[in-house]
Amino acid sequence: MPSTFGILESARSGLNASQIGLNITSQNISNANTEGYTRQMLDTSAMAPDSGANRYLQSSLRVGQGVKINGVYQVRNDFLDVRYRYQNSDYNMWNGEKEQLQPIEDYFTEISDTTTSTNKLTGLSGQLDDIITSLQNYQTSPDNPNLSADVLNKLDMLTESIRQDASELSTTMSRETSELGIIVNGGAGDTSNGNYAGGINGMIKSLQGLNQQIASYEISGQTANDLRDQRNLLLDKLSNDVDIDTTELSNGMVTVKLRGDDKYLIDSKNNTDALSIGTDAASNAKVIQWSDGSTAKVQGGLVKAYLNVINGDGSGVDDITTGQCGNLGIPYLEKKLNDFAIGLYDVFNNLNDVNIPSSELASGTKFLTYDSDGAGVSDPTEGGAAKAAADPMYVASSIRISDSWSKDTELFVNSYLGSDKGSYYTSYANSLKTTAQTVPMETDGSKMYSGSLSNFADTFTQDIASAISIVSEKADWSKTNVDNINQQRQSISSVSTNDEGINIIKYQQAYNANARVITTIDQMLDKLINSTGTVGL
């Protein structure tokens, strides 16, 4: 026989469960818009009947003793988290690369102001067109000194543009490097004490702390739901920056490692490793390093995007161990701009060598010059590799019209004493635009551009545009994937007000019903205790 007051106890457990259920519902609703919050649910089970001596009585009916509260659990799918972080790293890599290349594109673009009414290009190639037009104007009036000044001005503008582009590339390079530093180490802060103010290293420190807290909380058998939410959110954020692999251990801690590397950012003993930025000795590329100085093989996330832009040499060869990146990046453009400057230098100085008598100018006075143009070095490509190693834009960063030429705007026309000025200018115009003119790419001896200098200038826009177009397509594609996976995650984990509304009704009704049971039992007992045996009274 069940005890007389057993039913009361069972109803009390129901009341209790409903109350806790309402409590959880309230927690869910209040956190409906909290970033990273996972909805929680009540885990209950039916309590088994009394296991006392009555167990072996065959005649006795046994009923359970009410509801048992097992705990509060999170509705979350761990596999989706892993898939989300993979895709998120990819997306951030492509999108980051796109966003960093776009300002460079804007700087080199030829068609920023082009409309069908102006038909004009605005970049290096557009300025070459201007110079050719000025030179062509000479054909019919080669003796006009104003036109000579015009050519000099246009050429001066072009060399200035080259110098500006060169300085813009250097500025972008140093900006990218310092931004990468902030992503890895965070902002200000004394990193020597491991006191990171943010960044990847800071996040790892925070994760280490959370791991510790969760493990000590869960030792008692409860789940640290809200701490886990915090940790998951932090891991999602970490996956923006680098491609990570996470594994949860039985004690509730997670290990974090780079997807393509064996080393752990947080290992199974909850020890952390800090990342730093270094330079690879072999490839001279910027790399992310572990604290022991070996290269961290980062293959995704914003960090990889920065590495691609900082190291991209356009060679098409990627090497994850030396940090070489074969895509289009700043080093590629630096080399290309320098080659363009060398091409221009060659075209103008070679023609001057032919036509200007040495008596007119001090021997070796070139029309165009650059800073490291030491005495006696007539060819900018002599020892080009060594010069390029010291400064990749050794010609581009300082190319200009030499002082003795630029002092006198009429020198360009007056110094020429050959038989025919018209031919002289026509030759210039022709050299700039015919396909016979080759642009040596001496800093990389294996390559030779066989188009005209003018076409070579076009390839800046062309190269950057195709590179951006490719990464932006990849970014769009991975964005769709990230969104889909996130949608699935949200579908499982996020709070729905309708669900919670139903929960309110559910738990309220259950509470009422349990209360009703108690009232009924109360009346039953009242009848039993106070009215039994009072027949006829």
Next chain:
Amino acid sequence: MRISTTMMMRNFSQTLDNKLGDIDKYSNQVSSSRKFERASEDPVSAMQTIEACHEYAENQQYVSSDNSAASWLQATETTTNQINDILKSAQEKATEALNGTNNDGDRQNLAKAMESYRDEIVQTLNSSFSGRYIFGKDTEGKPPFKLGTADEDGAANDGKLMYYNYNATDASGNPAPKYVSIDSLSQSDLESMRLSMPVDLNMGLQINGGKIKQSSIFEASTSGLDVIVSGYDSTSGKATNIVDQLTDAVKNLNTNNMSGLSSILSNVESAQNTVLKTNVEIGEKEKMLSFLSSKLTDDETNINSRLADSLEVDSTQAIMQYNISQIVYKESLSISSTVLQQSLIDFLK
């Protein structure tokens, strides 16, 4: 799939973002009439645009060269016509001079007239156009022709036509231009003294060893020597010209040397023929320029239409797209405000 409130919120905000992005894109297209803002949005069209812009710039260069070459030729033609007119008057006076009934006074008057025609011819040969001598170079330098004087050029060159040889060099090969008397020049000397004004008119310009291949350009200049040299002396092979002949005629008239005067009429006629021959050549060149000019105009139209294809957006389509995107955006707005208005919570009592 379970749909939560946050999911719907997120989806709606993303949808609205996309719709706004469309509106932004189409309104940009409508206002700038361009298909794309950045080259990376459409690399192929961007490259076609750049290519067309280059061709346009080149075409404009040729158009402007064609125009200036044409006006230069016109100026040249005017000069040769003037010389022709002077020669016509000279012809009348020459006919008069051969008339045996002239007295001394008549002959002196005729001599004066011949002398002034001669001076006019020299002056006309030195005409200039836009800062350049038609038959020479820069107007700030020496004029291409002058009449020799005994003081400057020696008695032998007195009254002779002299030409400034721009191409002359000194012993070491440095340029040393100087005046030479035309009657000292042979046919090959004349060739070496030619001036060139090469105009690149898209005839496949070629340059060999720093020299322009003559057949690959349009030659705008006319040699003054071609205009004035009317023949070569049958014995010495040296060039003859009407200025020298007029000087002789003046001397002969003043000394009443009728036998020396006999050839003057034929000389003037052959000078006229030479000038007319040059005129025909100039006319041929002008015809060619006007043909090229109409071809260049056709090219320009083609280039512009190609540019429009690659760069320009179809404005009707762009405006339609813009309006549609506006409507879609409004619809999304109205839906999002009604759908998310209420939840179960609103109906709990």
